[in-house]
Amino acid sequence: MSKDTDTTAKERQRDADRSQGAILSAARDEFAEHGLGGARMDRIAERAGLNKRLIYYYFEDKETLFQAVLEQAYLHIREEERKLNLLELEPATAIRRLVEFTWVYYLENPQFLTLLNSANLHKARHLQESQRAREMNSPLIAMLGEVLEHGRREGSFRGGVDPLQLYVSIAGLSYFYLSNNHTLSAIFGRDLMTPKARNERLTHMCDVILGYVLK
Amino acid sequence: MSKDTDTTAKERQRDADRSQGAILSAARDEFAEHGLGGARMDRIAERAGLNKRLIYYYFEDKETLFQAVLEQAYLHIREEERKLNLLELEPATAIRRLVEFTWVYYLENPQFLTLLNSANLHKARHLQESQRAREMNSPLIAMLGEVLEHGRREGSFRGGVDPLQLYVSIAGLSYFYLSNNHTLSAIFGRDLMTPKARNERLTHMCDVILGYVLK
Amino acid sequence: MSKDTDTTAKERQRDADRSQGAILSAARDEFAEHGLGGARMDRIAERAGLNKRLIYYYFEDKETLFQAVLEQAYLHIREEERKLNLLELEPATAIRRLVEFTWVYYLENPQFLTLLNSANLHKARHLQESQRAREMNSPLIAMLGEVLEHGRREGSFRGGVDPLQLYVSIAGLSYFYLSNNHTLSAIFGRDLMTPKARNERLTHMCDVILGYVLK
Amino acid sequence: MSKDTDTTAKERQRDADRSQGAILSAARDEFAEHGLGGARMDRIAERAGLNKRLIYYYFEDKETLFQAVLEQAYLHIREEERKLNLLELEPATAIRRLVEFTWVYYLENPQFLTLLNSANLHKARHLQESQRAREMNSPLIAMLGEVLEHGRREGSFRGGVDPLQLYVSIAGLSYFYLSNNHTLSAIFGRDLMTPKARNERLTHMCDVILGYVLK
DNA sequence: GATGAATGAGTGTTCATTCAT
């Protein structure tokens, strides 16, 4: 009886994890597509291929689910950022790499942008309530500070650059272009997502940021 | 008879205009606060101090109302941009002024940011359906192009700068900081909206943008 | 002043009559198409090309308007029936003529059928409340009674025929065919409204009714 | 475990069926009383003793519910008609029996008449959209055709009688009397629903129909 | 762990009707 039920317990756990994962993925897509207010629990269940009741079994309610989705999203980008290893690179290369990473990450994870928007629409209430999210407090700013310091000491970077300001600027340059892509396309009648346009944007952003940090 | 009825007709029209205006303002605030999906027609009516039915008298439905709000928002910023008269200024001053204007406008019209977010969440569908919005196609880009050209000919600006890229960058620098202010504050535990922090941001942005355009 | 205003008064009256007539016609069509519950005051105003408020000026409310429409409809068919002058015809011809008239009248006034349906759905409440309708108490039954009596005395008709029963039967034969035409067509997959089908129906009904009254 | 859950599953299904049945009955009464436009979903829920939301759980919307009610009504009368076994009777008796059945069925199922009216008001759109209704294509017409043929061969019936025409006539004679009973009573000031009046009507109808088919 | 049935409180929208001129 012991081994058997043990196995079943493990299997059950695996099922449970898979279900939770399916729900989180489905919820992320739904929230990203429709926002918190527009998301439908029914559709999340359908997307996950699971019974709606199960969502409430694992997550208390819609708000809690949204919070879990946000936490997971932050967890993911933070992990990716950690892999960048900026400190092993030459300062200018490190900055360029960060610009590129940010651009590519937003491009490949468009849901992240709309989730961020939704989180901010609700004044980041869900993040403030999430210990985990606050604890994930990006080490990137510290890392970026070090890179800037290296560059300054090396003589290639200007001094007095606030790493947070720089981080926000790097993010903002990609974010606005991608997040408002539809509005901009509609108003200026120019497709901003062609491969060529995307390359031009990346070049432009590198020019702007490096033009600023380099002496 | 003529003058009298004329006056009353005018007054009636004024009432109608006032009602429509009240609805639009209320709707703008509600949509900005809760997004399209989270906005409540009841609350819009309440905010406007008018009967809910009247909203449907003047605007077809929620979507149409949202579109009207967006149109009005764009109309407003386009008007303000027009007043900048960048061409009368020295090129570097003009660029600085645009950066400042964008910053201040976003700061003073925080609803504009969330409306933009909502519009993009819905892939700018409401703008594409709005002839008016597309027709407002900002003359700012053209103006900015001329400024850049003046600067280049004058010898102070670098060449080859795409005015649209620059415009998006200027907007993005302010936008991300302000739009994600709550998230950033929550995660980095630093209040980004103190007068000091705001001044620092403005200085930083001018440095970044001018560092880029100036030779 | 007298002649002038006199003329205007007449003109006004004419306008008023025209407006009332337009409203009644519009209402008849709307009620016939959608029933009492499904009819929309807005659409009636639109159909009539008049302001909605005017309907309430002339008719108290929707129910009263419906009653007026019914009264008018009955008035009209009663007038047409009166013109038949059945008594001047040979009994068998008179009966045949009544069958034909009923058929053609229903065919040419399809709204009459649906109005009748609506009236009965509401248990003829609107007719009971209408003195006028009750006063129009068809002289047709009396006329029909005389025709039957002539025929009987003449020796061609059977005796003991209740004119009301006969009238109901004549009406019913046309009514069911036309009123349920859509249902019957859908279920039996046979178009009952082709000229040929219509002729066959008329022949059949004459056969049935005359087969009954003739000895 | 298996038997237990099996039983409960069945019970649940029975509950679900009971709920659906309750909704259909309630809807049939409500639609019959007020027509499609006048029927209220709230009242249907109340009549069924169930939550309004459940109606939408089982039936898509009001129109679909109406369609389901119509389907059920047709199903029911078709089943009853099938039980008549007209072919086992002597031709004249068969016809008389059909007249009686139609009369009694309409009398005992007054909702059927108003449902039919509503269906026709909407041009049988709900039937056309219902495959099931069309498939129920009454075998009665075929049966009636055989009866007529028997009678003709036997020498008691006239020839050349279209069974569809006859069916429509039989139905129409009962239908008009019962469906317009209120209007007729109001106008002719005669109660058509006393037992005596009802008997007279049945006699009259048999006379009319048999007078037609018999040689 | 998983699910079908059920629900109370909304949600956008519509309706007949009235006000004011």
Added chain:
DNA sequence: GATGAATGAACACTCATTCAT
């Protein structure tokens, strides 16, 4: 006589959520 503006009550329909098993 005629009308544009305004409204309260209701309407079909939806939503997040819970019950029972």
